[in-house]
Amino acid sequence: MNNIKQIEVRTEFGQCCLLIYLDDFSTGYLTNIEIFKEHRRQGHGNELLETALRIAKQQNLSCVVLQVVADSFVRRWYEKYGFRNLNVYQHSPQEGHIWMTKERKTGLLGR
Numbered sequence: 001m002n003n004i005k006q007i008e009v010r011t012e013f014g015q016c017c018l019l020i021y022l023d024d025f026s027t028g029y030l031t032n033i034e035i036f037k038e039h040r041r042q043g044h045g046n047e048l049l050e051t052a053l054r055i056a057k058q059q060n061l062s063c064v065v066l067q068v069v070a071d072s073f074v075r076r077w078y079e080k081y082g083f084r085n086l087n088v089y090q091h092s093p094q095e096g097h098i099w100m101t102k103e104r105k106t107g108l109l110g111r
Contacts, residue, residue: 007059009052013044016052020059028056030066049081053102063103070098 005020014035018028030052035045056064065086068075075098083100 007055009048009055011044011048011051013039013042014048016048018052018055018059018064020061025060026062028059028061028064030064033066045077053081057104061104063101065099065101067097067099070096075100 003022005022007018007020009016009018014033016033017031019031020028033045033048035048053064066078066083068078078100081102083102086099086101
């Protein structure tokens with residue numbers, strides 16, 4: 001993992017991880033997104049995502065990519081934040097998951 005910069009993003013209500021490959025400083029991968037059980041369905045995901053996107057902007061990333069269950073309310077929530085489907089080949093696709101991206105040129109870090 002020497003070629004990956006890992007930034008842990010934490011709020012009072014949840015956590016996630018932003019991975020940046022050091023040979024491609026333009027893309028961040030948002031992973032392990034979690035709102036702590038007692039804080040779910042209270043709007044705290046907005047704060048966590050906005051914090052992660054603000055950090056991505058500070059890192060001067062041109063886009064953020066994440067994977068989500070294709071048929072879920074979470075996918076629709078990401079779409080409200082401007083994430084769009086990313087049509088890429090996945091070597092070992094997880095059934096029912098899709099990649100989504102949000103790019104700087106389309107408003108990477110704001111709603």
